[in-house]
Amino acid sequence: MNILYFLVGCSVLMALIFLGAFFWAYKTGQNDDVHTPGIRVLFDDEVIAEKSEEDHFSS
Amino acid sequence: MEDQSKTTTKAICYHCGEDLPKVKYQTDDKDFCCAGCMAVFKILSENNLCNYYVYNNTPGRQLKNESHLEYLDDPKIIDQLLDYKHENSSIITFYIPAIHCSSCIWLLEHLYKINPAIFSSRIDFLKKQVTINFNHEEISLRHLVETLNQIGYEPLISLQDVVKAHSSSVDKSLVLKIAVAGFLMGNVMLFSFPEYFGLSGFEKQFQSLFGWLNLAFSIPAAFYCGRDYFTSAITSIKHKHINLDTPLALIIAVLFLRTAFEVIFATGPGFADTLTGLVFLLLMGKWLKQRTYHHISFDRDYRSYFPIAVTTIQNDKEKPVSINDIKIGDRLWIRNGELVPADAILMKGDAWVDMSFVTGESEPIHKVLGEIIYAGGRQTTEAIELEVIKPVSQSYLTGLWNNDNYKNNIEKQNFNDSVAKYFSLGVFLIAFAATAYWLFQHDSHKAWSAFTAVIIVACPCVLALSTPFTLSAILSVFDKKGFYVKNTDAVEELAKCDTVIFDKTGTLTSNENAEISFNGSLTNEEKLIVASLLRNSTHPLSRHILKALNVERFYSLKDYKELVGKGLSAKINNHVIYAGHLSMLPVTVKSVGETGVHILIDHNYKGCFDIKQQWRPGLGQLVSKLSTFKLQVLSGDTDKDHSMLQTIFPEKTTIRFYQRPHQKLEAVISLQEGGNNVLMLGDGLNDAGALKQSNFGIALTDNINNFTPGCDAILQGNSLNSLPNFIQLSKDGLKVIKISFAIAITYNCIGIYYAVQGTLYPLVAAVLMPISTVTIILFTTLATRWFARKNKLI
Numbered sequence: 001m002n003i004l005y006f007l008v009g010c011s012v013l014m015a016l017i018f019l020g021a022f023f024w025a026y027k028t029g030q031n032d033d034v035h036t037p038g039i040r041v042l043f044d045d046e047v048i049a050e051k052s053e054e055d056h057f058s059s
Numbered sequence: 060m061e062d063q064s065k066t067t068t069k070a071i072c073y074h075c076g077e078d079l080p081k082v083k084y085q086t087d088d089k090d091f092c093c094a095g096c097m098a099v100f101k102i103l104s105e106n107n108l109c110n111y112y113v114y115n116n117t118p119g120r121q122l123k124n125e126s127h128l129e130y131l132d133d134p135k136i137i138d139q140l141l142d143y144k145h146e147n148s149s150i151i152t153f154y155i156p157a158i159h160c161s162s163c164i165w166l167l168e169h170l171y172k173i174n175p176a177i178f179s180s181r182i183d184f185l186k187k188q189v190t191i192n193f194n195h196e197e198i199s200l201r202h203l204v205e206t207l208n209q210i211g212y213e214p215l216i217s218l219q220d221v222v223k224a225h226s227s228s229v230d231k232s233l234v235l236k237i238a239v240a241g242f243l244m245g246n247v248m249l250f251s252f253p254e255y256f257g258l259s260g261f262e263k264q265f266q267s268l269f270g271w272l273n274l275a276f277s278i279p280a281a282f283y284c285g286r287d288y289f290t291s292a293i294t295s296i297k298h299k300h301i302n303l304d305t306p307l308a309l310i311i312a313v314l315f316l317r318t319a320f321e322v323i324f325a326t327g328p329g330f331a332d333t334l335t336g337l338v339f340l341l342l343m344g345k346w347l348k349q350r351t352y353h354h355i356s357f358d359r360d361y362r363s364y365f366p367i368a369v370t371t372i373q374n375d376k377e378k379p380v381s382i383n384d385i386k387i388g389d390r391l392w393i394r395n396g397e398l399v400p401a402d403a404i405l406m407k408g409d410a411w412v413d414m415s416f417v418t419g420e421s422e423p424i425h426k427v428l429g430e431i432i433y434a435g436g437r438q439t440t441e442a443i444e445l446e447v448i449k450p451v452s453q454s455y456l457t458g459l460w461n462n463d464n465y466k467n468n469i470e471k472q473n474f475n476d477s478v479a480k481y482f483s484l485g486v487f488l489i490a491f492a493a494t495a496y497w498l499f500q501h502d503s504h505k506a507w508s509a510f511t512a513v514i515i516v517a518c519p520c521v522l523a524l525s526t527p528f529t530l531s532a533i534l535s536v537f538d539k540k541g542f543y544v545k546n547t548d549a550v551e552e553l554a555k556c557d558t559v560i561f562d563k564t565g566t567l568t569s570n571e572n573a574e575i576s577f578n579g580s581l582t583n584e585e586k587l588i589v590a591s592l593l594r595n596s597t598h599p600l601s602r603h604i605l606k607a608l609n610v611e612r613f614y615s616l617k618d619y620k621e622l623v624g625k626g627l628s629a630k631i632n633n634h635v636i637y638a639g640h641l642s643m644l645p646v647t648v649k650s651v652g653e654t655g656v657h658i659l660i661d662h663n664y665k666g667c668f669d670i671k672q673q674w675r676p677g678l679g680q681l682v683s684k685l686s687t688f689k690l691q692v693l694s695g696d697t698d699k700d701h702s703m704l705q706t707i708f709p710e711k712t713t714i715r716f717y718q719r720p721h722q723k724l725e726a727v728i729s730l731q732e733g734g735n736n737v738l739m740l741g742d743g744l745n746d747a748g749a750l751k752q753s754n755f756g757i758a759l760t761d762n763i764n765n766f767t768p769g770c771d772a773i774l775q776g777n778s779l780n781s782l783p784n785f786i787q788l789s790k791d792g793l794k795v796i797k798i799s800f801a802i803a804i805t806y807n808c809i810g811i812y813y814a815v816q817g818t819l820y821p822l823v824a825a826v827l828m829p830i831s832t833v834t835i836i837l838f839t840t841l842a843t844r845w846f847a848r849k850n851k852l853i
Contacts, residue, residue, distance in 0.1 A: 004265060008272070012246065019242045026234060036184040039161045040168070043114075 074100050076117030081611040099211050103166070106173050111166045118162035120211050127394060130368030130379030131201035139367070139381070140200070140216065142190070148178065149195040153214035155207070158187040167212060174198055174206055189214075216367050233346055240284040240339040243276045244332075251332040255822055270322040273331035280335045281315040284342060303479040303523055306486065307341065310518050317511045330515060332825045337520055340832055347527040348547050365451070369393070369400050372444065382451055391445040399436045401447045402454045404429060408443030411625075412436035440625055474551065474796060475526055479519065486517040493815040505817035512819035516810030520828065521803035521835045525796050528836055532843040533792045536852050541775030542785055549771040552755045554789040556738035558730055559685055560749070562723075563694035563704070565742035566759050568672040569776055575607040579666015581658070586610055588631050589658060592638055595619055596627055600656055601638075604668050626656070636660050677780040678707050684783040689735065693718045693726055695745050723749040738786075740779075741768070784850040791846035798842070799835050806831040 025031065072079055073089040074096035084091040087104065091097040099119060103111055111118060130136055143150040157163070163182070167189050170180045176197035181190045189212075193203055207214055250269040253262065285308070292308035295301060311334065318329030368379045372390040380389070382400050390406070393399055399412070410426040414436045423439045426432055432445060434454035490513040497506035530547035537544055544550055561567055581589065591613040593601040616629040626639010637644050637659040644659050655667040682690070690712045692704055698716040708714065718726070723741075727749045730737050739746070739753035742760060747768035750756030758770040759779065774782070810827050813819045847853045 001262075001264075005268070008250075008268070011249070012272075015242055015246055019238060022238050023235060026231075026238070031234075033183045033185070036164060036182055039164055039184065042161070043165055 071117060072096055073112070074117065074119035076119075080605070081609060082613055095211075099209070102173070102209055108166060108169060108172060110169075111162050114165055115160045115162045118160050118166075120157050120159075127370070127397075128201050128204055129370065129377070130366075130381075131204055132199065133368065133379050133381070136368055136379070136381055137200050144195070147194050147196045148192060149200075150190060150192050151200070151203075152188055152190045153204075153207070153216070154186075154188055155212050155214050156187060157212050158182065158184065158189070163212070166210065170206070173210070174203075177203070217365060230349060233342065233349065236284045237339070237342045237346060239279060240335065240342050243280045243284070244335040244339045247273050247276050247331045247335045251328065251825070254328045255825075266328075267322075267325060270325070270328060273329060274318060274322045277315055277318050277329075277331045277334050280331075280338045281311050284338045285311045288341070301480045301483055303475045303519060306479060306483045306519050307523060309483075310514055310520075311338065313511050313514045317515075328821055330821050330824060333515065333821070333828055336825070336828060337518065340520060341523055344524040344527040347531045350531065365398060365400050369397075385447055385451055387447055387450060389447045391447060392442060393438045393445060394442040395438060395440060397438055399432050399434055399438065399445065400454075401434050401451045402449040403432055403434075403445035403447045405432055406444045406446050409440055410438060410443045411440045413439050440622070474793065475522060478522065478800065482519055482522070486514060489513050489517070489811060489815065493817075496815075497817060502817075508819070509815055509817040512814035512817065512824075513811055515824055516814045516819065516827065517807050518828065519803075521806070521831055522800060524832060525799040525803070525835050525839050529792050529795045529799070529839040529843055532840055533788055533847075536788065536843070536847045537772075537785060540781055540785075540852055541778040542772060542781070543774075544772040545770075549755065550789050550792060552736075552771065553738070553786060554793050556688075556736045556755050556786065558689040558691070558735040558737045560691045560693055560727065560730075560737060560739045560753070562739075562741040562746050563692060563700065564672070564696050566740050567674060567678060567692070567704075569675050569761065574671045574673050575603055576669050576671065577666055578655075578669055579658075579664075581665060585660060585665065587612065587614060588634060588636055588660065589638060591616055591631055592619075592627055592629050592636050595629075596621060600668075600670065601627070603670065604656060607668075634661050674703075674707075675776065675779055681780050681782065682707055682709070688738075689730075691715075691726070691730075693723050693749070695719070695723075720745045720748050724752055727752045740774075740782075741770075781852065784852055788846055788850045788852060791850070792843065795839055795842045795846065799838055802838060803831060803835060806834075 070079060071077060071090075072083075072092035074091055077092045079090055079092055084094060084097045086097055086101065089100065091100065096119060103109055138144075141149050141151050155167075158167070164184060167182050168180055170177045170191065176194045178192040178194065180192070182188070183190075191203065198206075204214060204216075250272050253265065253269065288304045288308040288311060291302065291304035295305055314330045314334040314337070318331050318334060321327040321329040365382055368381050369385065370377050370392040371380045371385070372378075372392050377392055385391075385401055391399070391401075391403060405426050405428055407428070410430075410432065411423040412426055412432055413423045414433070431448070434449075434451065490510050493509040493513055494506045497503070497509055527547055530550045533550055534544055534547065544553070586608055587610050590605055590608045590610040593605045593608075594613055595616070596602075614631050616631045619627070619629040621627050622639065622643055626637060626643040628635070628637045628639075628643075630636075638656055641657055644657060644664075646659070646662055646664070655669045657667040658665040686709065690708060692708065692712065692714040694700075694714075694716050695718050696716065701714065701716065704714050715726075723746060727737050727739060731752075731754070736755075737753040738755045738757065739749050740757045740759055741747075741750050742758060746758075750758060750768055750770045755772070756770040757772045757774050758768055759774050759776055761776040806827060810819070810824070813823060844853065
């Protein structure tokens, strides 16, 4: 059962790493705006090429 | 998608979605309501940005009048605005009120297509901010802002830098503390579980390891996460006053000390699980309390209304100067539509000043040379020259904010703090009684454990949680109905109000819907002539009247002249036509009212268009629902609507006109001195002082993105009729808090029963606390929803 000492150490270490990751993410501002990225990801790059042909403005 | 957009474009403008006038602008098979919308479309299509119209139908907004941006060439002002500057790249953040849909995000993040000197742009949608990284050697700041203006996204650059004041609403360190507390709680629970299930003989070797680990985790829980409770408790004791944080700090301390003793002397497992759980939940409650609408600013003052710079005249040359640098004696050059930023004397020009910001009066006032024009007035005619007599910070209007007597005399005490005193007293009494009993029995060990256990069990944690949970649930109900309250404390203030004061213009009347009537008669031919003239003007009145006339065709015209702010004239089909203010007509017309747009065709006076503000619908009902409150109407306007107001309001209502901002403020103060809790509804800067002084100030607005003065809540105009329901729900909310307090006391009594006997096992404490917490959170959420439904708010 002495393996438990090692496992307990591992679990605390893992948890600390995750906590550290959260600290880093928060301090670099990754949680500042949680709304816009959700919209941004839906923009389609291919529509641009297709639409630009069609809607080309002739002056 | 394609078909749908084609059918909709037939009736409305492809760009902004406004109804098309009979004569529309067309380009590229698309219809537009005005030249402005068409111009935006042309720019976008030239730059291959027509995707803008793909994500949403009619995403645009109509362009407003042009603004003067010369001040953006001044390096001193540029430095104030820029976030960052290095070599050839600069970063700036603008607040753009027009941002409202995903098309806006798409377009503003593709600015680099319009001008390659813009490296990148990024939007924060909720804050309506765009951060632009650009090459300042290739594109000047002024050019950048002009580019934004051209596509219909005018940034708002005001003296109070909206962008920088808008930092996150929640204290950043609180979130980190919650993260740490959650981490600690999870780990402590993990190491406490074996204890809960009982340890078999050979597992006992781990007991002390788990104990020491738990103690190690308790240290940051008590001294990092719980530090604020200690500092708050110490300061409140120094002021000889007990707030809710005092018993909480005591509990955290006792829990920590007892855990430390039990682990060090190996007498038991300690209360590390209760301690970390408590701290985590308390911090969550605190977070709910601090959370507010970060996209709405409640603390705006005059600085948000004022521009960042103003044009001055130095040695006969125009020069933009930052508002803060204006000195007494400076000559200001104020153009049509610009704000007078400091009290000044009129030196040159014809001044018609709209003082509605300051006094609430809707009609512009004529000022003669040598007269003082107070800060906050908006010039409505040609450009004028002024000499400053007081610096910006000491002007008449700004003085309202520097008034010292705001709210200081009102002591805000919420339910929690008033209960905390008695609660702490009761807990101490029981704890000392139990200790005394066991000491009398010569059992010092039990005396110590009973004392600590009573304090642990009688935790006012529920009290600290039920208030934020209930009130934030109420906030979200309000939010869906267009009533945005600043924070949870304000909801408690709302519940206490017993007097309601209304402002008239913009509050009882609506600024959006103006009713246009014509005094006199016009033939169809004459209507066409008038419409053809008005079509050329961008003045809001012209647009309103043009919309009301809705003619089918226009004549061409000659000799078009626009006297800024006064009126228009032109020659149409050999008729000479004038439209505008009475003073611009070439003949004097007697026995007609001053206001309105007067029409003169070929020296024959035809009559005038009268623009009346409409009363908000349902006012009578609203007033009758508020019959239990003391009502008052304070208007800055003239008494022309007195009889109308008397029919709406009950007889005993005080209705006063010609109220200056200071008088409104004094009216609120005198009511408060009479022991009333005042709810004030207003809309303009002229109400700002009274809104701030009142116990609960509501700023009414038809567009949530418009500027509203500093207040406790912002209410959308169409939700005004729900006001009595809002007040009732806030009162019900306080009821919910009181009931949940009673539930908490029941749990405490069970816990204390074990605690005074000195037999509280950590497991009981660890189970009792989450159960009571969960019960309370469930109860508050459900009860709030039930009351909201009862008040017809969901």
